[in-house]
Amino acid sequence: GENVEQHPSTLSVQEGDSAVIKCTYSDSASNYFPWYKQELGKRPQLIIDIRSNVGEKKDQRIAVTLNKTAKHFSLHITETQPEDSAVYFCAASMGSGGGADGLTFGKGTHLIIQP
Amino acid sequence: DTEVTQTPKHLVMGMTNKKSLKCEQHMGHRAMYWYKQKAKKPPELMFVYSYEKLSINESVPSRFSPECPNSSLLNLHLHALQPEDSALYLCASSAPRAGDQETQYFGPGTRLLVL
Numbered sequence: 001g002e003n004v005e006q007h008p009s010t011l012s013v014q015e016g017d018s019a020v021i022k023c024t025y026s027d028s029a030s031n032y033f034p035w036y037k038q039e040l041g042k043r044p045q046l047i048i049d050i051r052s053n054v055g056e057k058k059d060q061r062i063a064v065t066l067n068k069t070a071k072h073f074s075l076h077i078t079e080t081q082p083e084d085s086a087v088y089f090c091a092a093s094m095g096s097g098g099g100a101d102g103l104t105f106g107k108g109t110h111l112i113i114q115p
Numbered sequence: 116d117t118e119v120t121q122t123p124k125h126l127v128m129g130m131t132n133k134k135s136l137k138c139e140q141h142m143g144h145r146a147m148y149w150y151k152q153k154a155k156k157p158p159e160l161m162f163v164y165s166y167e168k169l170s171i172n173e174s175v176p177s178r179f180s181p182e183c184p185n186s187s188l189l190n191l192h193l194h195a196l197q198p199e200d201s202a203l204y205l206c207a208s209s210a211p212r213a214g215d216q217e218t219q220y221f222g223p224g225t226r227l228l229v230l
Contacts, residue, residue, distance in 0.1 A: 034218065043205065043221040044158065089157050100146030100165040100209065102173075103219060105157035 006106025138206030
């Protein structure tokens, strides 16, 4: 099955600086890569996703890049703010089985924004 | 309605009890998922239903029994659970698209404690 590795496990940055979280996946058949933000006691919320036919996607301060050859994808957050503090999960899916394949998650990154 | 709802929010049960978790969505999604999330860990896929049929069972013990009565509802029946089954149980839904994976929207979860 798919295996997703995520680094770092904890990331502390100064407010206003950029944060980068990296993930690698094992199965070249995976074609969908979402990123979720989970605050303490809350549900995971999608912040951005990318499909394998796209190399980069941006939404305001958040961007995701995908390198299919190397099987890795990264989340970039610019101009970090205190409300960005949370646990971030990357995930991968093959989209097989009629498009309902389930997600395999990385172990998560605890992002801490220092004021 | 763009939300996935789950009831109850919290559940405490003994090892001999039978209980059920309920998940509901009215977004017209035809794929629904159960995930289990232990503290400080990522969500782990348990079951996937696509068009009310069980399509994926990730080798989950039979003390967990899923049911999809209709396209808007997903239940998880619990019987003879163990203390190690204590976790946050997350439901998610998506609109399946053949050969691809659509965004999964998560409910707030049911926090289960097995005594």
